[in-house]
Amino acid sequence: MNSRQVRNARRVGVAALLASTLVFSVAACGGDDKGSDKAPASSSDTGKDRGKQPTGGDTLPDRSETLATLKNDQGVEMVVYSAKRDSGGFLTVSGDFKNTGGQSFTTPLEWSGQEEAVANTGPSLAAMTLVDSLGKKRYYVLRDTDNRPLTTTKYPSSIESGKSLNFFAQFPAPPSSTSKVDLQFPGFPNATIEISG
Template structure:
């Protein structure tokens, strides 16, 4: 009996030790899994912050490439408004597009001048626009008008809002492209002095 009891006691202790070892092993695995969960949760934050920083750097680079006063092709002023022409480019469709900004140089709210619309009743229905702008090609002795779409609407900025004090509003105007031999044109616009623009 004593031997049997001794063997039983020995087996009981062994089973208890085995159970404790298994419990510790499971707990260790669980703890490791919890750590991995924390790492997985923290990694996306780090990874998402890195692209954000790159995005900010890219935006900063883009803003540095935006048109600056030194890149302005021409400037004309009426005393109330200043027109800065930043590009005059031909495209493959045979058009010439003028881009720039109009700045209210006063300390008061200003509205677009009625004469900027031109005299066509169809154009006046589009609201304040730059439909009266023309380009003169002195070499070819031709005048180019702002193009119209199939409905007669001018291919230029329309429905111009009120100009807040010292605020600038971007604009565009599209014309038929002069011949490739023409390297510059003269902008003619109500209220502004004639302004020479180099074509790129």
């Protein structure tokens, strides 16, 4: 090969490399944005993204085990199915509110807590807390970078008789030595629940 053929071969190679890079970039940047609001799969995602978890009836708890069943004076049961610690340092509590009474139950404003910072986010379960009696610590629902609570939000203003509202709430995980915490939520008695994971 003479030097002219070598130069031509290099130009062809560079052009092919640039073309393939461009095709790869377009493929990587393209795609459907419809799933952009779905909940992230990993707990290591940023707090801002975690605030976009499904709300209301979209978050289905694992109902294979019941940790506690609490009942208020209006016939609504708060059934806690899991309190799961994950490797990212979070503890997620999930369950259902079941209206076993004969009338529609209006979800109270107290469920959202008293913090003005989260008042603009609409209905939430920001008032839920966990208490580690042995460690003498109280844990509050986590917030994302926009101060939205990492819990079920924007749920209906009422739960009809015989219907359920499933929920989740995410907290900082207590130390691994803590195996039980007390769950506290307005309108329901306190309950001790066991942590898994």
